[in-house]
Amino acid sequence: EPEVTQTPSHQVTQMGQEVILRCVPISNHLYFYWYRQILGQKVEFLVSFYNNEISEKSEIFDDQFSVERPDGSNFTLKIRSTKLEDSAMYFCASSEAGLAGTGELFFGEGSRLTVL
Amino acid sequence: GEDVEQSLFLSVREGDSSVINCTYTDSSSTYLYWYKQEPGAGLQLLTYIFSNMDMKQDQRLTVLLNKKDKHLSLRIADTQTGDSAIYFCAETLNNAGNMLTFGGGTRLMVKP
Numbered sequence: 001e002p003e004v005t006q007t008p009s010h011q012v013t014q015m016g017q018e019v020i021l022r023c024v025p026i027s028n029h030l031y032f033y034w035y036r037q038i039l040g041q042k043v044e045f046l047v048s049f050y051n052n053e054i055s056e057k058s059e060i061f062d063d064q065f066s067v068e069r070p071d072g073s074n075f076t077l078k079i080r081s082t083k084l085e086d087s088a089m090y091f092c093a094s095s096e097a098g099l100a101g102t103g104e105l106f107f108g109e110g111s112r113l114t115v116l
Numbered sequence: 117g118e119d120v121e122q123s124l125f126l127s128v129r130e131g132d133s134s135v136i137n138c139t140y141t142d143s144s145s146t147y148l149y150w151y152k153q154e155p156g157a158g159l160q161l162l163t164y165i166f167s168n169m170d171m172k173q174d175q176r177l178t179v180l181l182n183k184k185d186k187h188l189s190l191r192i193a194d195t196q197t198g199d200s201a202i203y204f205c206a207e208t209l210n211n212a213g214n215m216l217t218f219g220g221g222t223r224l225m226v227k228p
Contacts, residue, residue, distance in 0.1 A: 004158075031214060043159070043204065043218040056215055091158060095214070105216060107151070109158035 002026040004108035006092050012114045013082055021077045021111045023092030032075045033093040033105070034067065036060070043091065049075065082115045089113075120207055120219035127225045134192040136222045138205035141186065145207040148181060149216070150190045153202045162190070162203075192224075200226045 005024045013019050025032050034046040047057040049067055064080045075094075079086055089110040096104070119141045128134045140148070149164040165172045165179045165188075172179045178191040188205055202221040208214070 006158075033214065035216070042220050043206075043216075045215045045217070048214040050214075058215070093159075104161060104164065105149075106161060107159040 004092055004094055004106050006090075006108035006111050008111055009109070010112040010114070012116065015084060015115055016081050019079045019082055019086075019113060021079075021090050021092075021113070023075045023077070023108055024073050025075055025092065025094030026096075026106060027073070029094035029096050029106075031055075031095045031097070032067075032069070033095075034077045035091045035093060035107075036088040037091065037110075038085075038088040046077075046090075079113075082113075084115050087113055087115045120205060120217050122203075122205060122219040122222045124220070125223050125225070127227065128195050130195060130197055130226055130228050132195055134190075134195045134199070134224055134226075136190045136192075136203050136205075136224065138188040138190075138219050139186055140188065140205075140207050140217075140219075142207070142209055143183070143186065144209050147208050148179075148188050149204075149206040149208075150177075150179065151204040151206060151218075153204065153221070155201075159204065195224075195226050197226045197228060200224055 007022045032049040035043050037043045045058050047061045048055045066078045068076050089112050091110045092108045093105050122138050145167050147164050150162045151159040152162050163174050176193045180189045202223050204218050204221045206216045206218045
């Protein structure tokens with residue numbers, strides 16, 4: 001069964017360092033997303049991406065965050081200068097159509113980021 | 117703004133039915149979802165319901181939607197120990213495009 005894959009599964013970094021989290025969405029999907037879950041808190045939307053541009057972003061997704069689809073398969077989340085409060089599990093997701101279409105959103109297993 | 121709430125914890129015995137409840141505040145929901153998260157794993161889509169439906173059944177899972185009360189439930193029949201996990205409800209709204217709003221999750225513990 002097709003699945004969303006994420007790397008790395010866990011990354012530890014020093015505050016102020018740049019981090020890139022990678023995702024390979026399901027191959028025929030057109031919509032891509034990043035969510036995060038701070039330990040003990042709700043899963044929160046960060047950004048959605050369609051047709052090579054950001055379609056929506058939340059207040060959390062400030063200037064230190066960026067997303068990119070550098071080739072036909074990868075979808076990356078870059079955090080430019082990490083802060084302690086960026087420590088969280090970051091989930092990538094993809095869908096074949098927008099949520100108003102099929103309604104199905106598939107998540108990867110997550111990348112745990114620990115900022116020291 | 118929109119808010120999705122769930123109780124934190126549910127404990128049931130193996131073989132019993134589990135009912136996990138969720139309430140939401142925004143009446144413009146289009147789809148409502150149930151996701152399962154096992155320890156150390158990602159979010160697995162279990163089922164979803166379109167907002168013009170009252171009920172959806174899929175094998176052991178039954179989703180009930182009460183739009184008037186803004187209440188969503190997930191019933192798991194014949195609960196097994198492998199069903200132990202955190203269950204998240206989530207919604208997407210008419211005016212929020214592709215954004216999912218999640219509840220805080222309900223931890224289901226199934227005792228043998």
